[in-house]
Amino acid sequence: MRIAGAGLAYWAVVFALGFVLGTIRVLWLAPLIGLLPATVLELPLILTASWFAAGWLVRRFAIDTASEALAAGGLAFLLLMVAECTLAVMMMGQTPEQWLADLRQPHALLGLAGQVLFALMPWWRVTRGASGAGPNP
Numbered sequence: 001m002r003i004a005g006a007g008l009a010y011w012a013v014v015f016a017l018g019f020v021l022g023t024i025r026v027l028w029l030a031p032l033i034g035l036l037p038a039t040v041l042e043l044p045l046i047l048t049a050s051w052f053a054a055g056w057l058v059r060r061f062a063i064d065t066a067s068e069a070l071a072a073g074g075l076a077f078l079l080l081m082v083a084e085c086t087l088a089v090m091m092m093g094q095t096p097e098q099w100l101a102d103l104r105q106p107h108a109l110l111g112l113a114g115q116v117l118f119a120l121m122p123w124w125r126v127t128r129g130a131s132g133a134g135p136n137p
Contacts, residue, residue: 006061007075054121077119
């Protein structure tokens with residue numbers, strides 16, 4: 001239950017920020033500079049937030065093994081994919097198949113790579129220590 005709580009909390013924190021940044025990217029930034037450049041600008045912000053959120057969850061939920069961290073990150077990734085598909089269906093009028101097909105676009109592939117890094121961030125924090133400086137004692 002602790003790992004599920006960690007994954008849910010990690011997803012919720014990063015998804016909330018991602019929703020705000022994604023709205024800015026899609027509605028304001030992409031029309032000005034294009035989807036790929038807008039994604040390139042957003043990605044470092046969300047990955048930095050993921051780094052800090054992963055450090056928080058490792059400490060808060062006492063995640064101290066690589067397998068626990070991978071499980072929490074994997075759950076957060078699964079929740080993220082479900083949420084993204086749901087938003088595409090409900091807000092954009094896409095079918096799940098269209099959403100999956102759109103993941104082949106360059107900007108979406110870049111975003112997907114960032115989402116995989118998001119999923120791996122708790123593992124990285126555990127293996128490098130929650131501070132990022134070295135293994136946890």
